[in-house]
Amino acid sequence: MSNISNKWYVRNVPCRTNCPADTDIPGYLEFISKGDFINAYKINLIANIFPGVLGMVCSSPCESSCRHGRIGNGESVNICNAKKSSFDYSDKKFIKIDPFFKNSKKKVAVIGGGVSGLTCARELSLFGHSVSIFEKNDFLGGLLVSGIPDFRLDKKIVEYEIEQILSLGIEYKLNISLGKDILINDLILDFDAVIIAAGTDKLNYPDAPSSNSLFVHGIDYLKNSLLNDSLESFDNVSIIGSSFTSMDCARTALRNHSKEVNVFARNDFQNNSHLTKELEALLKEGGNTYNHHSLLKVENNLSYFANTNSHQQDLLIYATGQFPDYDILDNKIKKTLLNNNGFDGVFLTGDFKTGSSTLIDAIADAKKISRIVDKYLMKEMRFENKIISGQKIQSKVNGKPTLRSIEMNYLPRINTEKIIKKKNNTEVGINFFTEKTSKNESLRCYLCNLKFQIDDEKCVLCDECLKVKPKEKCIVEITSISNDEHYSEFKSKRDPSLYYSKLFIDTDECVRCGECERVCPTNAISIQKVSKLEVTI
Numbered sequence: 001m002s003n004i005s006n007k008w009y010v011r012n013v014p015c016r017t018n019c020p021a022d023t024d025i026p027g028y029l030e031f032i033s034k035g036d037f038i039n040a041y042k043i044n045l046i047a048n049i050f051p052g053v054l055g056m057v058c059s060s061p062c063e064s065s066c067r068h069g070r071i072g073n074g075e076s077v078n079i080c081n082a083k084k085s086s087f088d089y090s091d092k093k094f095i096k097i098d099p100f101f102k103n104s105k106k107k108v109a110v111i112g113g114g115v116s117g118l119t120c121a122r123e124l125s126l127f128g129h130s131v132s133i134f135e136k137n138d139f140l141g142g143l144l145v146s147g148i149p150d151f152r153l154d155k156k157i158v159e160y161e162i163e164q165i166l167s168l169g170i171e172y173k174l175n176i177s178l179g180k181d182i183l184i185n186d187l188i189l190d191f192d193a194v195i196i197a198a199g200t201d202k203l204n205y206p207d208a209p210s211s212n213s214l215f216v217h218g219i220d221y222l223k224n225s226l227l228n229d230s231l232e233s234f235d236n237v238s239i240i241g242s243s244f245t246s247m248d249c250a251r252t253a254l255r256n257h258s259k260e261v262n263v264f265a266r267n268d269f270q271n272n273s274h275l276t277k278e279l280e281a282l283l284k285e286g287g288n289t290y291n292h293h294s295l296l297k298v299e300n301n302l303s304y305f306a307n308t309n310s311h312q313q314d315l316l317i318y319a320t321g322q323f324p325d326y327d328i329l330d331n332k333i334k335k336t337l338l339n340n341n342g343f344d345g346v347f348l349t350g351d352f353k354t355g356s357s358t359l360i361d362a363i364a365d366a367k368k369i370s371r372i373v374d375k376y377l378m379k380e381m382r383f384e385n386k387i388i389s390g391q392k393i394q395s396k397v398n399g400k401p402t403l404r405s406i407e408m409n410y411l412p413r414i415n416t417e418k419i420i421k422k423k424n425n426t427e428v429g430i431n432f433f434t435e436k437t438s439k440n441e442s443l444r445c446y447l448c449n450l451k452f453q454i455d456d457e458k459c460v461l462c463d464e465c466l467k468v469k470p471k472e473k474c475i476v477e478i479t480s481i482s483n484d485e486h487y488s489e490f491k492s493k494r495d496p497s498l499y500y501s502k503l504f505i506d507t508d509e510c511v512r513c514g515e516c517e518r519v520c521p522t523n524a525i526s527i528q529k530v531s532k533l534e535v536t537i
Contacts, residue, residue, distance in 0.1 A: 004389050004451065004530055005387065006387055006532070008387075008485070009449075009530060009532050012448055012449075012451070012507050012508070013025075013449050014067055015063075015077075015079065015448070016062070016532070017065070018061045018064070019061065019360070020061070020360050020361050020365075021049075021363050021364045022047060023043070023044060023047040023048050024532070025079060026448060028041075028043040028082075028083070028086060029077070029079070029445040030442070031043065032439060032442040033439050033442040033443045033445070034439075035435065037090045037435075038090045038091060038095075040090075041087055041090040041095065042095055044083055044086055045164075046097060048363055049115075049165070049363055050115070050144075050359075052160065053144060053153065053158055054359065055080060055081065055083040055085075055086070056084060056153050056154065056157070057148055057152055058083070058358075059274040059358040060274075063077070063080065067446045067448055068409070068446050073409050073446070074409040074411065075412060075413035077441060077445055077446075078415060081415075081438070081441070087157065088433070089435050089438070094163070094164045094167050095164070096167075097126060099126050099127070099128055100382075101382065103128050105130075106128075106129045106378075107129070107130045107132070107192050107193075108120075108129050108191060108192065108194070108195065109132050109134065109187045109190070109191040109193070110132070110134070110197055111187075111194065112134075113137075113141065113142065113172060113174075114140075114142020114197065114199050115144060115350065115359055115363060116349050116350025116351065116352070116363070116365065116366040117133055117142075117197035117349075117366075118140065118141075118165050119362075119363050119366035119367060120195050120366045120369060121133055121165065121170045122170070123367060124370050124374065125168045125170050126168070127370070127382075129192075129377065131171070132170075132172070133170065133173070134173050134176045135172060135176065136176060136177040136178070138175055139174070140162050140166075140172060141162055143199070144359075145158060145227075146222070146227055147245070148244075148248065149225065149226065149252050152248065177328070178198065179327070179328035179329070183330070184329055185333075188345055188346065192345070193347065193376060195347045195349055196349070196352055197348075197349045197352055198324065198328060199324070199351050200321075200323050200325075200351045201322065201324070201325045202323050202325045203217040203219060203220070203322050204320050204322055204323060205217070205318050206240065206295050206320050208296055208297050208298060209297045209298070210297070210316075211298070212300045212301070213298045213299065213301045214301065214315050215298070215316040216315065216316075216318070217317070217322075218241065218246060218248075218249045218320075219245065221252070221317050222252065225256070231252075233258065234258055234313075234314040235314055236258070236259065236262075237250075237258045237260070237261045237313060237314065237317060238262050238263075238303055238317070239253075239261070239262070239264065239316075239317045239319055240264055240295055240303075240320055241263070241319030242266070242267065242269055242272055243272075243275075243319055244274075245319040246319035247263070247275060247279065247281075247282055249317045250263050250282050250287045251278075251282055251285060253315075253317075254285050254286055261286070262311060263288065263289045263290070264293035265290065265293065266292070266293065267291070267292065269289050269291060294306040298316060301316070303316060323356070324353075324355070326338065333346060347369055347372065347373055349365055349366045349369040350362040350365055350366055353365065353369075381537065382537055383536060384535060385532055385533070385534055385535075386532070386533050387530060387531070387532055388530070388531045389451065389530045390528055390529040390530075390531070392527065392528055393517075393527040393528065394517070394526075394527075395514060395518045396523070402447060402450065402512050402513065402514045404446075404511060404513050405513050406470035406471065406511050408443075408511075409511065413441070414437050414441040446512065448507075449531065450527055450529055451507060451527070451530050452505040452512070452514075452516065452517065452525060452526070453526050453528070454502075454503050454525050455524045455525075455526065458523065459503060460521075460524075462521060464519045464520060465515075465520055465525065466503070467519070469515070470515070471510075473509040474505065474511065475505050476489055476490075476503070477489065478490055479502070487506075505525070514527065
């Protein structure tokens with residue numbers, strides 16, 4: 001056990017801190033670097049439910065916060081592709097996660113079998129509750145099935161990971177619509193808790209007059225392309241919006257033999273950092289993008305924009321978002337919930353609660369709600385997070401503690417092209433890492449979960465560590481330090497009568513090479529792996 005605080009972990013492991021699902025990214029990258037893809041997949045599975053899916057379509061907030069991507073540190077680790085390799089090179093057998101608690105004899109209804117609903121079902125099943133999913137479509141998976149094109153997401157992975165969830169014994173019923181086939185009040189009577197994870201079914205259109213023009217919403221366009229045998233082709237397609245949906249619609253239209261595809265953003269595409277990969281792919285495939293185009297009206301298949309020329313199209317696609325359909329709720333319940341007041345036994349989650357979000361955000365919210373529901377059912381909080389530090393690593397005992405060096409900061413990030421394969425005339429995009437490249441890329445991990453620390457009682461201020469430090473500020477001479485590791489640096493080197501009183505390893509600058517620990521004559525420097533675990537109370 002350790003006295004290292006959660007605040008230290010949050011500050012020093014930015015990839016995990018910025019993962020909405022709180023995935024142990026350093027942990028699974030370490031397993032991949034050692035070729036243990038099964039345990040890498042299991043870490044992901046426990047935390048984010050859909051590792052194979054996320055390896056292909058996650059918005060990857062972890063990568064933009066990766067310490068490796070900071071100025072002077074090289075490029076961020078290709079975490080998303082590494083995650084995908086944990087699926088590709090595992091044995092593909094369903095991983096059974098042992099329940100956290102015995103059967104509670106509590107029943108939970110989940111409305112919606114998309115990402116949020118499936119996440120709640122998986123979590124609550126592991127918590128010992130009996131879960132039933134009610135889905136209005138004739139399939140589970142929501143937009144994973146009907147909203148993300150095959151060239152971005154292999155549907156066989158979706159099918160596999162849904163079946164893995166259902167293998168826990170979760171019941172589900174298809175073609176059941178809330179407010180039509182079942183009523184919320186009946187569910188409240190029959191179940192101990194009801195979770196509404198119904199997504200965003202109301203389509204949003206811009207407030208721009210339209211006449212004599214052919215148009216469709218992007219959600220419907222993608223659904224038709226994925227679930228129907230054929231999709232009508234149009235020579236010139238215009239798309240309004242700057243989202244994943246707009247990118248997917250544009251790339252789908254190009255694959256459907258459109259000669260010209262133009263995507264118009266009201267703001268600037270470059271402001272949407274989560275779209276970087278999709279933008280690059282669209283431009284490479286021949287699509288066009290236009291910034292600062294605010295739609296005014298549409299007439300006779302001409303789109304008119306503020307402060308610019310009009311554009312001709314044969315089909316106009318509105319990728320302008322969607323929002324929850326609260327009309328499926330009983331009026332009393334709807335009024336109570338929308339006024340941010342809780343309704344006993346009823347909980348909202350995912351996009352139905354927050355509006356359209358990313359896949360990883362929807363999973364994170366569903367995990368959070370699942371724990372709130374568990375507390376409601378069991379009348380107590382049964383989980384807590386703990387910071388655990390492992391055994392101290394010593395080079396004199398265990399050999400070189402890390403494989404890192406300052407030179408690794410300059411190793412380029414390993415990127416991959418989308419490898420396009422044909423399966424039964426269906427295009428499937430694969431994020432592809434070989435086993436070797438996945439190991440090499442994972443070895444680039446900065447090992448932010450390793451804490452290097454100097455024991456002041458053992459340190460004799462011999463300066464041996466200062467002689468081998470690879471960066472100017474990784475070990476600093478200080479006069480004092482606070483509990484939250486804010487220190488006062490020693491500045492009086494010109495006065496020989498003054499001398500620093502302490503040395504401190506700044507974990508924000510440390511490259512985890514271990515050279516300081518190796519040369520320390522008094523074993524004053526310790527290295528410990530720090531982990532954050534969710535444990536049952």
